[in-house]
Amino acid sequence: MISVVLLGAGNVASHLYNAFKESEDVSIVQWYNRTLTTIASFTNEVEITNDLNSLKPADIYIIAVSDDSIAQLSKGLPFKDRLVVHTSGSVSIHDMDRKNRLGVFYPLQTFSKATELDFSNVPICIEIKEKQNLKILKNLANALGCTSYKIYTEQRQTLHLAAVFVNNFTNQMYRIAHEIGDAENVDFNILKPLILETAKKVQHISPYMAQTGPAKRNDKKTIKRHLKQIESDEHKKIYELLTNSIKKTHGQR
16 A cells, blocks of 8 residues: 655646545545645545645655645655655656655646546656655556656656647647637537547557648648638637648648
8 A cells, every 4th residue: 555645736636636545555644735725625535734744654745736836845845755756747856855755756647627537548757866766656656547657857848848739739729719610609519529530540640640631732722711711810820820830741832
């Protein structure tokens, strides 16, 4: 049984809590958050605290807070030589206080509190400073049913950058499509099968091979018509930027 203290109560922390709670191989010793009201509803399930000095012994302390708060929280921990990991994709392992044994337990997925998530589909990227800590972090990932990958800082930060493109930027494209459709009372649900099929394609073929559309075909009349349809100058710029990028990738002029 791996004992865990969870530090933070944002999207990642909340999903980790739910996943740990369901695992037979993980014991949640304590849940810390600076504001108790955020986790007050869990009082009957786990011991909660907003006092770092009252943290109990555990095998792993998981910092799951905003990137800007990781270093300060790590520095404020009132103990040393314990295994402390953060869950960020971009923060360096060296940003944490060296008084403890350090690691990264980065779940590469998008997290929203209102959306359920099957953790068995979440890859866990593990980074360590001391080799002896690799096994327990791999075991923690296994306890969640996750596949784990040992990586180094530059790889993790590259993955995080790539994830911004495939998730955050893609989601912004969904929002723009939603807005464009709303202008003509088009139901966004009609686009959802296309969204799913696009994601399904890249499970089997490369994004390069999966590319379709007027930019790849260099369909100038369609591109011109689309640009005329778009009312927002911002959306027009995005359309042109992405169209030019696709055309360049596929040798169109």
